[in-house]
Amino acid sequence: MSAFQTALEAGDLAGIRACPKADLHLHAIGSGNRAFLRERTGRDIAPVDRVLVSMDDMHAWTGEHLAALFQGAEGRALAFEATFVQAARDGVARVEVGADVWEITHHDNQAQPAWEMLLAAHAAGAPDVEWIPQMAFSRHCPFRALEFWMTPMLDLGVFRTLDLSGDEFAQPIEVFAPLYRRAKAAGLKLKAHVGEWGTADDVWRAVEVLELDEVQHGIAAADSPQVMRALADAGVRLHICPTSNLKLGRVARMEDHPIRALVDAGVKVTINTDDVLIFGSSLSEEYLALHRAGVLNAAKLDAIRLEGLS
Template identity: 35%
Template sequence: MTFSKALADKDYETLRTMPKSDLHNHATRGGNIRDFFDDVDLPKRDFTNLDEMQQWYDANIKYKFSGQEGFIARVESAFKQAQHDGIRRLALSFGIGDSIHFASLEAYFMAIRQLHQTIAPEIDFIPELCLGRTSNIEPVQDMFDEVIEYDFFKSIDLVGDDRDSVANYKSIYRKAKSKGIILKAHLGEFGDAESVRKGVDVLELDEVQHGIAAATSIEVKNWLRTNDVQLNICPSSNVMLNRVPSYEIHPIKELFHHGIKVTINSDDMLIFDQSVTQDYINLFESGCMSANDLNTVRETGLLLR
């Protein structure tokens, strides 16, 4: 059975097993909440900004995890969830802060490799370095220079308030590019369309995490299409953070039909509780996108760039 037919027939169990990608997944928040809570009875996920989301996560989930054991449990769950959901290309984003739970950076990276090989060796795993936006760039540069020598990360992402300038990260991204690392950054989730174009231009990005604000500007849409920039979109995250009113009018449809490469991703499943498969279903059942269009999106995520 084809992916499109499984969607059209609402054969969602078959749909779950079909190959998909997840290229926007924060590793310690990428697992299934049912791995840790027998009875999922959590307050409503209703956020207007990232601070509210973080407060909800801290109060309802994060307290359960601590130290090396807590880190490993969450990453293990992320790999298991990806495997269960038919994910074949998986970019998991890691910060360096969690390395404090290990004897060395080498031990930290080895633990992640072992989890991949033990749980889901069939998955094309793309370890991603997650950097936080800051004006104090020197410590970040020093850390990056040390980390990059281990040749572990194959992708880089920049998180935080995506309305802030990214210009001070230019030298870091140049070094990453010289190593053949995939260049990404969070843009256009809270910022406007022009901030997407500027961020891509300054950092020479290959892909944008979110980027949905680009849908409001014909000039930016044209620019993204011409420059072959891929947007790794997280529909449930956008809806639950009130960046988009509903799945039915999600801008992924407009971006896709404008010829921009888009993918569907989970973002923080431990918070949003929506798998990649479920988001395909959400977009299809809402009438936002057709089964054939969603299959094209799926195939885009499986292509090597």
């Protein structure tokens, strides 16, 4: 039995933290370390204490509690540094996070200063944590704006993954296909948020249209044996955030989380935080919560941990 499994079965959070893990689905504005931010700003940001009923509800909460703290270039730099600090303090050995392409608007539409901000945040917050730089789109943004912002970011040649986040229903998935084709030609790994609010068919449609390698959330796939089989056969990996799913009302109880059905169907999954500052659960606590709820045993959770590090 590995040290990670032993710590899980003993309910030893410190032991879980001591084992390397990967957080591959998180957002910098909501993923900072609470204690670090309190030390730097004097503000104590308590996580959400109720179930949020929609993405609009979440955005309203974020606007009230986080927006002022992370405004402008300096605020964004603080958000990224706090995110890396959180990774380091929770034993995260690999983190996949980066800038939304609109980030360059904080730097006179220049990509290099935005990249240098990310480099500085990583160096200050977690220089020993492996960082996979990610470029991201907000789904509500017009195509032309995304194309304009994406071009200099892509031309830097430093980003390794592409993600699409935000309201799943803001625009049809087909709108983003040309941008994803450009990213694929540049060698980026392709991801997108889908199946958090939508359907299993939406998940598979996104995989086909955008030629996704991985899906952020994707839990709706558990509603369709056919879609789960297709994901398993294609080797598409889902990056799942259990506490986020609970706090956004997508799952009623941790005991009911569909990650079990996905794993049993042979779908590759990882466990992630999404927004630890908002939802209040570190990556180590996500693993422990799933184990305590009896969703997956220690061996399966260990296999998922190693999948994220592979």
